[in-house]
Structure formats: C-alpha cells, structure tokens
Amino acid sequence: MRINTDLLHAHQLHARLTGSYEPQAKAHVSPIYQTTTYVLDDFDTAVYLNQHVDEGFVYTRFGSPNCDELEKKIAHLEHAEAALAVASGLGAISTAVMSVVKAGDHVVFGDVIYGCSYALFAKVLTNLGITYTRVDTTNVAEVEAAIQPNTSLVYVETPANPTLKISDIAAISEVVHAHQGITLIVDSTFASPYLQNPLDLGADLVVHSATKYLCGHGTVTAGVIAGSKARIDRCRMPYLQCFGAVLDPFAAWQLMQGMKTLGVRMERHCQNAMKVAEFLEQHPKVDRVYYPGLPSHPTHEIAKKQMHGGFGGMMSVDIKGGMDAVRTVMNNMKVFSLATSLGNVDSLIQHSPSMSHFDMTPEERYAASIFDGQVRLSIGIEDVEDLIEDLDQALALI
Numbered sequence: 001m002r003i004n005t006d007l008l009h010a011h012q013l014h015a016r017l018t019g020s021y022e023p024q025a026k027a028h029v030s031p032i033y034q035t036t037t038y039v040l041d042d043f044d045t046a047v048y049l050n051q052h053v054d055e056g057f058v059y060t061r062f063g064s065p066n067c068d069e070l071e072k073k074i075a076h077l078e079h080a081e082a083a084l085a086v087a088s089g090l091g092a093i094s095t096a097v098m099s100v101v102k103a104g105d106h107v108v109f110g111d112v113i114y115g116c117s118y119a120l121f122a123k124v125l126t127n128l129g130i131t132y133t134r135v136d137t138t139n140v141a142e143v144e145a146a147i148q149p150n151t152s153l154v155y156v157e158t159p160a161n162p163t164l165k166i167s168d169i170a171a172i173s174e175v176v177h178a179h180q181g182i183t184l185i186v187d188s189t190f191a192s193p194y195l196q197n198p199l200d201l202g203a204d205l206v207v208h209s210a211t212k213y214l215c216g217h218g219t220v221t222a223g224v225i226a227g228s229k230a231r232i233d234r235c236r237m238p239y240l241q242c243f244g245a246v247l248d249p250f251a252a253w254q255l256m257q258g259m260k261t262l263g264v265r266m267e268r269h270c271q272n273a274m275k276v277a278e279f280l281e282q283h284p285k286v287d288r289v290y291y292p293g294l295p296s297h298p299t300h301e302i303a304k305k306q307m308h309g310g311f312g313g314m315m316s317v318d319i320k321g322g323m324d325a326v327r328t329v330m331n332n333m334k335v336f337s338l339a340t341s342l343g344n345v346d347s348l349i350q351h352s353p354s355m356s357h358f359d360m361t362p363e364e365r366y367a368a369s370i371f372d373g374q375v376r377l378s379i380g381i382e383d384v385e386d387l388i389e390d391l392d393q394a395l396a397l398i
Helices: 003-009 043-051 065-077 089-098 115-128 140-146 169-176 229-243 249-259 262-281 300-306 322-331 362-367 384-395
Strands: 082-086 106-110 131-135 151-157 183-187 205-209 223-227 286-290 314-319 348-350 374-378
Touching (some): 003 065, 089 183, 089 223, 131 140, 169 183, 322 374
Parallel strands (some): 106 151, 183 205
Antiparallel strands (some): 205 223, 348 374
8 A cells, every 4th residue: 555545554453353462343443452461371372472572462561462563564664574662762772773783893873863872872882892983974985984894883864863964875785785794774763754764775774763753743752663573573682671661552552643644744744844944045044954855955866866755844954143043043932842852743943952962062063063053943734834934033033
C-alpha cells in the first residue's frame, strides 16, 4: 500500500488472524495491554520464552503486544526486517550505539548533531575507552579520511540539528562498507519515514526520536530503531534487557494514534516551512536561514535527491543583533511557543546554543555554525499567514 494507507492499517492487531495474542473482539483501535507480566502456559513454555523474548511475551521490559505492533509498523515504514521501540530518542541512540561499539573502538560522527548525542560520544563513551573523530559528514572525503583500523561506527544525523545540513547517505554508505566491520547508523528524526528512508540508501540502522514527528502531539517520549533482524535482536538482548529503556504499553498505543496522521501532518509542515523560510530569507533583520528546501542552502541538491515529498518542518535562523535580539524575539512570540523539542502540530521556538547544544563549547558551536544569535523553529500546521505575522511582529521589536 501507499504510505498514508500503511500509516493507518499496516500490522493493525485487529486484522491479525494468528498469533499468541489474537484478540477475541476485533476492536477498531487496538487495545492497550496495560500489564507488566504475562501468564505462561506451562514450565517448558516459560523456559523457552524467557530465553527467546522476541518470540512471545514474558515481561513488559522485554516487549509487549503494543510495542510489538508499533515495532512492526516502524519496520514496515522504514523497509526494515525488524524494529525496536524504546523509552526515548536518546534511548534509541544509546542502545543502537552500544550494540555496536566496545572498548578500544573508534567512532566517526558529524560535526553538527544533537547536543545530547554529542555528549554521549564525547563525555560517556570516552570513559569506556572509545575514541572519536568529528567530521563534516556532508563531505564524504572527510568521512573516508577519518576512518581508522579500529573504527566500528560511523554515525550520521541528517537533516542535522540545528543547521539542517544534509549528508549523502548513499555515498557515505559506499565508503563505510568498503571497510569490513563498520556499522552506519543514521538519525533520521527531522525527516521521519515519510520523507526519508536511510536503510534504502545503505544505512545499517536508522534511529528516530519518536517523541517528535512520529508522535506529533507532544504527548509521548519514545524512540525507535530499525534494521536487520540480527541487529535488532542484538539491540534487544542484552542491551534493552540490561539498560531497561522500555517503552510502556500506553505510550506505544498513544504513539500509534499519532502516527496515523503522520502523512497529512508532514505535508502541512513542509508547505508551511517553505513559505516561512522564503519570508525570513528576505527579512532585513535576518542574516541567514538554514532550511534545505531553499536553493541557497549548501546541501539543497543532496536534499532534493535524498528526501521525498518535501524538506521537513525544521529550520534555524541567524537573527541580526546576537543574543539580545534573540531574547527580544523569543520573549514576544504570540503563536510560537518557547519550548524545547520539535515536530509538534503547533509551532515551537528555541535557542539552540543555550538549550539543545549547551554541552558544546562556544568554539565547537561556532565551528559548526551554531551562533549565539541563532534560533531554531519547528514549524507547525497552523495557518502559515499567522506564523509569518507572528515572526514579523517579534522581529520588528528588535
């Protein structure tokens, strides 16, 4: 089926005819299995399922019918063999990364990535004897040059947070897989499966903060990983088993309700964001707009090749006047909410240097084009004229 039909119907429980939890009443909306544990038929079944948790349900920390349905939907949308649902986007990132690296390994990752992802690599993994090299992943030659004999992971975030740089996943995959034993993980949160499918382009694992566009309503904190069954099994056991980043059944159920409208939301996000970006690019109090849909964006051509259906709802803006101008704008927005996170149906504004990327030093931020006068906008599905008027009136106060 096409993607909007899949979002509504793929792997819906009421359509399943076989399985250990076939519903007795075929509810139109799948039921919530709000339980921590499951009654097992007999001793042999208990022994088997505790040792093969991907084949049934024993304890909700290992999986639940709601997470199982969600995982099958994500795998379907990402054209993957399997998927794993976890309790947050960072839970997905850290679980996926830890399933790959070990002490003594080397990791290559982008110079522009989410601040907490940077902290994972630079402040946590280094304590475990893992080294790293940061490169501009939009330059494939830099990725190739950074690979060392002990490199086990190349980690790419595209579109990148907050400057929306687009990395060529297919080209990076070709370089990475010319070497044995290196895994390519792509964080595709800003795009969602509606706009980009990294596994089709050669990635080994794709991760999402499902809190964002997949949910769409700011009501669930969740993350997902998709890839081959062997890789997802390794993420589940022992990493999810031991780290405990479990997604509860109700959150999985809520997330699936949000996913039903992902297609129509993304279409509106993309349409609105393009109009806002075009407006801001011409505004006299704006230095630069970072939006991959604009021809002026340095990786616009890669975005056109790699993304399908639009360029997303995220952008960053350098405002003339630095921090004082940013403070004036953010304190006077009427429609945009000053809030962290992104991907909601309603529009959000944040200051990346002091909010999402405070773990980076000023020198590191400036080198990555994350400047003090930069705000990040998550464009919602409101009437775009109201969003433009709101930005215009706030900018006029500088």
